[in-house]
Amino acid sequence: MSTLKPVSRVTLAEQVAEQISSQIAEGRWKPGDKLPSEAELCGTLRIGRSTLREALKSLAFVGMVQMRPGEGTYVIEESRLLIDRIMARGSLKTDKELQDVGEARLILEGEIAALAAERAEPEDLERLESIMREMTRSLESGGSDYVDFDVEFHLAISQCAKNQMLYELLSPIRGVLAEWISKSQELPGIQENAHRQHIKILAAIHSRNPEKARHAMKTHLRTCEKTFNLLGRLVESKDLVEA
Amino acid sequence: MSTLKPVSRVTLAEQVAEQISSQIAEGRWKPGDKLPSEAELCGTLRIGRSTLREALKSLAFVGMVQMRPGEGTYVIEESRLLIDRIMARGSLKTDKELQDVGEARLILEGEIAALAAERAEPEDLERLESIMREMTRSLESGGSDYVDFDVEFHLAISQCAKNQMLYELLSPIRGVLAEWISKSQELPGIQENAHRQHIKILAAIHSRNPEKARHAMKTHLRTCEKTFNLLGRLVESKDLVEA
DNA sequence: TATCTCCAAACATCAGACATCCAGATAAGC
DNA sequence: GCTTATCTGGATGTCTGATGTTTGGAGATA
Numbered sequence A, B: 001m002s003t004l005k006p007v008s009r010v011t012l013a014e015q016v017a018e019q020i021s022s023q024i025a026e027g028r029w030k031p032g033d034k035l036p037s038e039a040e041l042c043g044t045l046r047i048g049r050s051t052l053r054e055a056l057k058s059l060a061f062v063g064m065v066q067m068r069p070g071e072g073t074y075v076i077e078e079s080r081l082l083i084d085r086i087m088a089r090g091s092l093k094t095d096k097e098l099q100d101v102g103e104a105r106l107i108l109e110g111e112i113a114a115l116a117a118e119r120a121e122p123e124d125l126e127r128l129e130s131i132m133r134e135m136t137r138s139l140e141s142g143g144s145d146y147v148d149f150d151v152e153f154h155l156a157i158s159q160c161a162k163n164q165m166l167y168e169l170l171s172p173i174r175g176v177l178a179e180w181i182s183k184s185q186e187l188p189g190i191q192e193n194a195h196r197q198h199i200k201i202l203a204a205i206h207s208r209n210p211e212k213a214r215h216a217m218k219t220h221l222r223t224c225e226k227t228f229n230l231l232g233r234l235v236e237s238k239d240l241v242e243a
Numbered sequence C: 001t002a003t004c005t006c007c008a009a010a011c012a013t014c015a016g017a018c019a020t021c022c023a024g025a026t027a028a029g030c
Numbered sequence D: 001g002c003t004t005a006t007c008t009g010g011a012t013g014t015c016t017g018a019t020g021t022t023t024g025g026a027g028a029t030a
Helices: A013-023 A039-045 A050-059 A081-085 A095-119 A122-140 A147-162 A166-176 A178-183 A190-206 A210-242 B011-024 B040-044 B049-061 B082-087 B095-119 B120-140 B145-158 B164-176 B176-183 B189-207 B211-243
Strands: A066-067 A072-075 B064-066 B071-073
Touching: A013 A050, A013 B049, A013 B120, A039 A050, A050 A066, A050 B011, A050 B049, A050 B189, A081 A095, A081 A166, A081 B164, A095 A147, A095 A166, A095 A190, A095 A210, A095 B095, A122 A147, A122 A190, A147 A166, A147 A190, A166 A178, A166 B082, A166 B095, A190 A210, A210 B164, B011 B049, B011 B064, B040 B049, B049 B064, B082 B095, B082 B164, B095 B145, B095 B164, B095 B189, B095 B211, B120 B145, B145 B164, B164 B176, B164 B211
Parallel strands: none
Antiparallel strands: A066 A072, B064 B071
16 A cells, blocks of 8 residues: 555645745845736746736735736835734844844743743643653753754743633744744753753742742743844854954 | 825725625625635626636635635635634634633733833823823713723823834734723723723833833723623623513 | 446636726827 | 827736536436
């Protein structure tokens, strides 16, 4: 018995929409740019005009492009809303934006830790302990996969808070700060320090002390942020040396 | 000089997408339902197939419907994500969801008040004072427009916090809790009580006391929530009497 | 009853035609 | 010289007919 899987069946229009959308996301076509005419795109992509128009209309519907009769199709200006860009997997543009998002994370995750200390049930605690054991093990064996357990640990705490809204609010923020999280673990000694802080957080949750949990979590995140900033400055000076 | 405005120029496809999308939002077509066939829709809407397909493909692209070859077009199940439903102006489904959203608002707006106390600039404070004067005036003259200034007051505080991310995170929550806010002001004596709390919040911000500002804001919101719940129970019992 | 065959319905795609719209060039009128 | 009319090429908006694929079910068959 060979392992046959259902063949992918994405419509042409979807593929085209996906292609154009990636081109825009990757900056191949920038906001304000005029896309090639429909006829030209049909030729390049080897598809009929209806198919192309279904794709373009879809992108227009989600506000990614604008179709102007008699003129052409244009890439729309990027949303000014931070939340839109974050949801669209776009990165932050300025230091102020990064700072704001970081602060939002600090607040949300801090409060979530506090709620977790109040609401964690026995099986939640058990799960946290289990992840903690994995983290300890990882650290003793080199720590190459420590960052995965780190993410899992924070995620598990979010679920202890028993508030779906807070969980979903934090998710996109976590996503956009992903590199922020993983990059800051590459410096020597960082993981050991982070691990000590993780232990404190877990202890606070375990002892059902919301204030202590919030404080431990905020301290932990602030440390990560500092490390990240330090790392950024190192990279900058390295760039300067190389240039 | 007459006031001429640019004429509206919405394409047929956009109108059709809008119509179908409203029908779904209003529950005329429910999740799982099969839409009429393309031919049938073309007939009722008096449009060509390409136009209709551009509309349907747009709705399919945002995950509102699913087009299955040989079968038909079906309405997709509503998103399980609270945040999606909130962004799509959908209302909450269960008491737990309302509770979670309320708690998220409490946390966000509480922290925002604290940050406002730290970061409000002279012109921000002036604006808050100005709104406060309007609120006082409104209250003395019957208070029919008090709720408008109430919203404006909370909005102004959000801007004092100087954090765009927190502001945008709170916006949709505010939207979905709009009735929550306005309905709870219809009971006699409520506005006077809310006004006293507003004064306390402003005082805390003015004296640059973050802890006091957070506490005042949280107390205020908790009061509103209690009022709302009380109101809900009143409506329920009234329904029971009428039934 | 179970299975197979075949067909109508429904979406996917294409090609062509015509309408509408826009920007720019050119011409006409003052 | 300035405004206005007209033309024109290119681009999107819309419709229609034809063909390909997929699906579910009706009917035939064993």
